[in-house]
Amino acid sequence: MKHFVLLLTTLFLTYYASVEMAAVHAIKNNAQKNDQSPSAFSTPIHISGDKTFTNHTNAALKLLKNKAPSDYTMVITYIGKIQQHTFSGMAAYETPPAYKVGAITANASVTWYASTIVHDAYHSKLYHDYLYTYKEAVPDEAWTGMEAEMKCLEAQIQALIQIKAPKAEIDYARSLRGTNWWDLNGDGIYDAEDEKLRDW
Numbered sequence: 351m352k353h354f355v356l357l358l359t360t361l362f363l364t365y366y367a368s369v370e371m372a373a374v375h376a377i378k379n380n381a382q383k384n385d386q387s388p389s390a391f392s393t394p395i396h397i398s399g400d401k402t403f404t405n406h407t408n409a410a411l412k413l414l415k416n417k418a419p420s421d422y423t424m425v426i427t428y429i430g431k432i433q434q435h436t437f438s439g440m441a442a443y444e445t446p447p448a449y450k451v452g453a454i455t456a457n458a459s460v461t462w463y464a465s466t467i468v469h470d471a472y473h474s475k476l477y478h479d480y481l482y483t484y485k486e487a488v489p490d491e492a493w494t495g496m497e498a499e500m501k502c503l504e505a506q507i508q509a510l511i512q513i514k515a516p517k518a519e520i521d522y523a524r525s526l527r528g529t530n531w532w533d534l535n536g537d538g539i540y541d542a543e544d545e546k547l548r549d550w
């Protein structure tokens with residue numbers, strides 16, 4: 351009887367150890383897959399920039415694809431190119447629509463960077479929705495300015511929640527509701543003058 355119990359215990363421990371080993375292997379395999387993130391992940395968006403920029407951008411897009419798939423679909427629909435730049439802004443009128451990204455944004459946390467991609471994709475969505483509906487030159491207020499910024503900010507906040515961003519980032523984004531952070535010279539419109547003043 352004693353031997354039997356011992357045998358059972360051994361069998362159980364062997365089984366348990368093998369299950370645990372399988373779990374460890376799975377974790378290691380996943381970790382290796384994650385290590386290869388830039389090569390294992392592919393996106394239809396053309397990424398233009400140095401290696402660090404490309405890695406950060408791929409990581410942000412991959413996070414969106416995994417944790418916020420509907421946002422990712424919106425992003426790949428309305429952004430064709432993500433380009434390293436001196437400051438951040440959405441050139442929705444370019445072909446393909448290009449999100450230009452400054453160093454401060456590209457080097458922020460992956461969750462924050464990802465949320466800005468959603469924000470700027472939404473600007474491009476507003477631009478292209480207008481173009482598709484009215485088939486005429488898109489007025490600035492259709493996709494920039496206070497009303498547009500608030501819509502893009504709400505999309506960004508929802509994305510931050512979806513990708514489980516740190517609470518501080520969600521709180522910060524919420525604190526921007528009703529503010530004109532984008533109007534750096536305070537004239538009520540968003541244009542190249544504000545872009546000149548941007549450091550993000």
Ligand SMILES: [Ca+2]
Nearest residue numbers: 533537539544
């Ligand atoms: Ca302005």
